[in-house]
Amino acid sequence: MLYKFLSLCLVYFVIFKLSREECKTEENRNSFKIEICQKNSSNTGMLRSIIILDNNRNSLDLSKKNITKIERYAFKNLSYLIKISLEGNRIKEINKETFFGLISLKTLDINSNELKFISNSTFFDLIYLTYLNINSNQIYMIEQ
Numbered sequence: 755m756l757y758k759f760l761s762l763c764l765v766y767f768v769i770f771k772l773s774r775e776e777c778k779t780e781e782n783r784n785s786f787k788i789e790i791c792q793k794n795s796s797n798t799g800m801l802r803s804i805i806i807l808d809n810n811r812n813s814l815d816l817s818k819k820n821i822t823k824i825e826r827y828a829f830k831n832l833s834y835l836i837k838i839s840l841e842g843n844r845i846k847e848i849n850k851e852t853f854f855g856l857i858s859l860k861t862l863d864i865n866s867n868e869l870k871f872i873s874n875s876t877f878f879d880l881i882y883l884t885y886l887n888i889n890s891n892q893i894y895m896i897e898q
Contacts (some may be wrong), residue, residue, distance in 0.1 A: 776788065816839065822845060850873065862886050
């Protein structure tokens with residue numbers, strides 16, 4: 755009986771440990787706060803939320819933050835941003851919901867990531883976008 759109990763405890767611990775998500779909040783010189791979450795001790799990070807602390811700020815530099823995924827609608831309340839840099843992360847995927855709400859965005863730098871595919875609707879809502887840097891990715895297809 756003790757053996758079964760210990761086995762169940764071990765299984766529960768392994769499942770809980772493997773599915774646990776740890777989040778860290780990073781603040782950048784009183785300008786913004788970001789929340790990046792990681793599953794287990796993996797080396798991947800999902801950008802979960804962004805809070806701008808300085809109302810006069812119109813650019814956001816998230817370069818080299820070890821971000822691999824951006825949660826859908828993460829930028830939805832940041833309509834006033836004009837420039838975003840996501841350069842030097844390990845982002846694998848972006849879609850239309852990634853940049854939802856960025857109606858004023860003019861400059862987007864997502865170079866040096868791990869993007870492989872870009873849908874034709876990805877930048878559809880970014881009507882003021884004039885500069886897009888997607889260099890140094892692994893893009894094999896841009897949907898027409």
